[in-house]
Amino acid sequence: MADLARLNDRSAVQAALDEFDRLGRDAFLAKYGFGKARTYFVENPKTGTLCDSKAIVGAAFGFLSSAGIPLENADFSGGDATVAERLRGLGFHVHSGSDRPGSNVQPWSPHELAVIVADYLSMLTLELNGQAYTKAERRRRLKSQLDDRSEASIEFKHCNISAVMIELGYPYVTGYQPRSNVQGALYEAVERQLHRFSALDEAAIAAVQRPVLPNDTIEIDFEGVLKQPPQKRNINQVREPAPSYHRRATRRDYLERETMNRSLGSAGELFALKFEKWRLLSLGLKSLSEKVEHVSSTQGDGLGFDILSFEPDGKERFVEVKTTSFGQTTPFFISSNEAAFAREKGEQFRLYRLYDFRKAPSLFELPGAIENHCLLDPCTYKAQFL
Structure with a gap:
């Protein structure tokens, strides 16, 4: 079977999408020998046309170079884990379900945005309060209030709302990973409703300020704790322009407030300390x-790292710990001193990002300079008199 990872050029896919629009669906499928897709369709970001995803991937191989050869239908398998995943990795929006192939995706109306935002904020409030709900059931109920949207389209819009919530300093609904190609109108729809969701404000404040009590009586199973870091977003991904203004009255910075929860930070550092000792023992x-040291406790904060650990060859490993009760892609805050120390120490430095800490603690590590993995936003400045 063909290795779809070789399709690493977004422009090749775009060329195939443009040809689909130029020839029309039937002629395009006939040219490349593919049947009509039943489930997965990729959206042309230029025109909004939904195109048969497997056929697009096959044709795109022919645009990889001047000597490129398109894949045939039998050369590879279609589906979410193959074709759809490769297209998403290149920054394209893949639809599934009842959206019509060869048609244009209609923008979400103000009514639709109001309905789905209200549903999202309700879910987030329930989650922060520890109350159970069923996402699938809510999506089905929501579908009847929208203009012929598929469940996949609804789920994608929930992910767009997560991206807006993160920008406004809120946590997001677990499982709806932020997706950043956001309608400008969606920002406004979220902000309008946040003013009326006082229950969400109370739930978010309580969630970020809730103390954490270390429980040394529970044996921690560190197998499976270490995860892969979030996948980097494709810098060529087409995104709708955000609104031109940036001063948002609704920004509450609950995520920044969480960094002030000393009990959460201390519990995260102790967890990472035990993890490091376990890693070396294993x-x-x-x-x-036995030499691993919790230096932020024994020597004081401000060194640029929290834990002094070691590599198998005895070389020092400097670990800075950042802990959140929320999801994997929740932004974190880092001081200029910590960022400079990471650059100075290079591969000896590790940032341990602990997430879902109250439910099922997991962590991923970022080696070396933080800017190699994240966009650093200089959100605070020190002002000195001239």
Whole structure:
């Protein structure tokens, strides 16, 4: 079977999408020998046309170079884990379900945005209060209030709302990973409703300020705790322009407030300390594990890292810990001192990002300079008199 990872050029896919629009669906499928898709359709970001995803990927191989050869239908498998995943990885929006192939996706109306935003904010309030709900059931109920939207389209819009919530300093609904190609009108729809959701404000404040009590009586199973970091977004991804203004009255910075929860930060550092000792012990390096030091406790904060640990060869590893109760892609705050220390130490530095800390603690690590992995937003300045 063909390796779809070789399709790493977004412009090749765009060329195939443009040809689909130029020839029409039937002629395009006939030219490349593909049947009509039943489930997955990729959206042309230039025109909004929905195109048969497997046929587009096959044709795109022919645009990879001047000597490119299109894939045939039998050369690879279609589906969410293959074709759809590759297209999403290149920054394209993949639809599934009842959206019509060869047609244009209609923008969400103000009424639709109001309905789906209200549903999202209600889910987030329930989640922050620890109350149960069923996403699938809510999507089905929501579908009847919208203009012939598929469940996949509804789920994607929920992910767009997550991106807006993150920008406004709110946590997001678990499972709806932020997707940043957001309608400008969606920002306004979210802001309008946030003013009326006092229950969400109360729930968010309570969630970020809730203390964490370390429980040393529970044995932690560190197998499976370490995860892969979030996938980098494609810098060529087509996005709708955000509104031209940036001063948002509804921004509450609940995520920044969470960083002031000292009990959460301390609990996260202790968790990472135990993880480091376990990591070395599992490698048979007991003597090194006994030297791991919680330096932010023993020497004081401000060193640029929290834990002094070691590599298997005895080389020092400097670990800075950032902890959140929320999801994997929740932004974190880092000082200029910490960022400079990470650049100075290079591969000896590790940022441990702990997430879902209250439910099922997991972590991923970012080695070296933070800007190699994240966009650093200089949100605070120190003002000195001239």
